[in-house]
Amino acid sequence: MAVEIREFTDADEEWAAGVWSIAFRDGLPLTKEEVEPAFGEEHFVAERDGRPVGLFSVHSMTATRDGNAIPCAGIASVAVPPEERRSGVAEAMMNWCANELRHRGFAIGSLYAFSEAYYRKFGWECAGHRVSITCPSSKLPESDDVLPIARHSYDAWPQAKTVYDAFAKRYSGMNCRSDEGWDKMRGKSRDRTLLFLAGDPPEAYAMLVLAPWREKQFISECAWTTARGHRSLLALFRALGVNRDPIEWYEPSDSPFLASFLDYGVEVSLTRPVMYRVFDVPKAISYLRPTTSGEFTIRVADSFAGGTWRVKYDPAGIVVTQADHAEITMSLGHFTQALLGEPSLSDLARQGLAEADPVALQSAVRLFTPHPTYCMDFF
Numbered sequence: 001m002a003v004e005i006r007e008f009t010d011a012d013e014e015w016a017a018g019v020w021s022i023a024f025r026d027g028l029p030l031t032k033e034e035v036e037p038a039f040g041e042e043h044f045v046a047e048r049d050g051r052p053v054g055l056f057s058v059h060s061m062t063a064t065r066d067g068n069a070i071p072c073a074g075i076a077s078v079a080v081p082p083e084e085r086r087s088g089v090a091e092a093m094m095n096w097c098a099n100e101l102r103h104r105g106f107a108i109g110s111l112y113a114f115s116e117a118y119y120r121k122f123g124w125e126c127a128g129h130r131v132s133i134t135c136p137s138s139k140l141p142e143s144d145d146v147l148p149i150a151r152h153s154y155d156a157w158p159q160a161k162t163v164y165d166a167f168a169k170r171y172s173g174m175n176c177r178s179d180e181g182w183d184k185m186r187g188k189s190r191d192r193t194l195l196f197l198a199g200d201p202p203e204a205y206a207m208l209v210l211a212p213w214r215e216k217q218f219i220s221e222c223a224w225t226t227a228r229g230h231r232s233l234l235a236l237f238r239a240l241g242v243n244r245d246p247i248e249w250y251e252p253s254d255s256p257f258l259a260s261f262l263d264y265g266v267e268v269s270l271t272r273p274v275m276y277r278v279f280d281v282p283k284a285i286s287y288l289r290p291t292t293s294g295e296f297t298i299r300v301a302d303s304f305a306g307g308t309w310r311v312k313y314d315p316a317g318i319v320v321t322q323a324d325h326a327e328i329t330m331s332l333g334h335f336t337q338a339l340l341g342e343p344s345l346s347d348l349a350r351q352g353l354a355e356a357d358p359v360a361l362q363s364a365v366r367l368f369t370p371h372p373t374y375c376m377d378f379f
């Protein structure tokens with residue numbers, strides 16, 4: 001029997017609480033507030049034979065690109081009760097997302113996977129990197145050129161938001177957070193979250209919950225707008241490391257720490273990858289900002305969002321029309337990466353992951369420019 005997807009109603013709350021409790025909370029209960037959709041969030045229920053068999057949430061977010069904000073559906077809380085698993089319910093939910101969310105205005109989606117290989121089967125791909133840096137405090141640099149640091153509670157988030165907004169525009173894939181988004185963040189640890197601002201007006205910030213004495217200090221979030229702001233954060237981390245060592249934090253792939261301070265004893269890994277999937281190819285392309293002009297045809301292979309298009313662009317705009325042949329052919333997953341910029345179209349083509357006529361490729365590469373891709377939201 002086919003799986004149908006429908007909107008969530010109040011009558012689903014008790015059932016949803018039970019499913020999410022098993023899936024994500026080790027059987028511990030959820031409060032009514034935790035089950036109700038939060039601001040900018042919508043839940044959906046999968047039904048088979050009129051019975052609920054799965055559910056997921058869609059967060060209304062953005063994915064930045066070239067300073068623009070692409071409407072992005074953040075898929076979360078995908079859950080199927082154990083007795084209904086391995087019968088294609090999640091697959092049906094993912095297919096529904098791929099087909100329906102573009103009609104709801106989302107040109108792209110993002111998610112954190114329990115298994116990247118599982119979602120890859122449905123056209124999702126990892127884009128960009130989250131570089132986790134674990135550094136003994138003795139290896140953190142000392143510098144005279146640092147900004148004064150002010151310590152606040154999480155409630156001072158409006159001052160951090162200015163830094164975040166500028167930071168978000170510098171990367172692809174970032175969520176332009178609303179005030180409500182900031183306000184709902186940090187959940188249960190909000191009361192214990194410290195917010196450090198570097199400079200006035202701030203050029204950097206770091207948020208953290210203090211680790212136990214002498215244990216590793218994890219920085220839950222940090223961002224900067226200047227090299228001096230970043231150095232100031234490193235000086236703060238060094239100070240925190242006096243009795244909480246080492247310090248662990250995340251940077252994007254164009255990490256200023258790796259560019260200037262990598263040293264023996266520093267551990268670096270790629271962690272918590274975020275996956276994206278374009279739902280609407282022409283609409284997603286329209287968010288790119290060309291600085292030159294060009295033209296090419298492209299085929300994107302996908303059961304839902306696939307097609308063949310001619311793309312003509314110049315600094316005044318982009319026109320995407322249907323085409324009957326393609327000079328460039330790629331999977332939707334690799335197209336999604338090229339759209340965001342990491343890995344870039346030129347990297348993908350060099351690795352044989354996009355088949356392309358060399359002249360058309362040159363034209364496409366000028367539009368799909370390389371760009372570091374990052375996401376600081378966990379949803």
Ligand SMILES: CC(C)(COP(=O)(O)OP(=O)(O)OC[C@H]1O[C@@H](n2cnc3c(N)ncnc32)[C@H](O)[C@@H]1OP(=O)(O)O)[C@@H](O)C(=O)NCCC(=O)NCCS
Nearest residue numbers: 023078079080081085086087088089090091112113114118
């Ligand atoms: C992850 C989860 C949502 C998957 O739901 P599901 O409905 O079982 O998913 P599907 O049936 O579409 O596919 C799941 C797997 O079962 C396989 N499968 C599907 N039908 C099958 C069948 N009849 N027989 C055997 N295997 C089957 C699929 O190929 C897939 O396997 P793979 O990942 O090893 O390739 C579910 O296991 C769950 O709720 N887990 C706990 C919460 C969680 O981790 N959520 C994901 C957050 S990102």
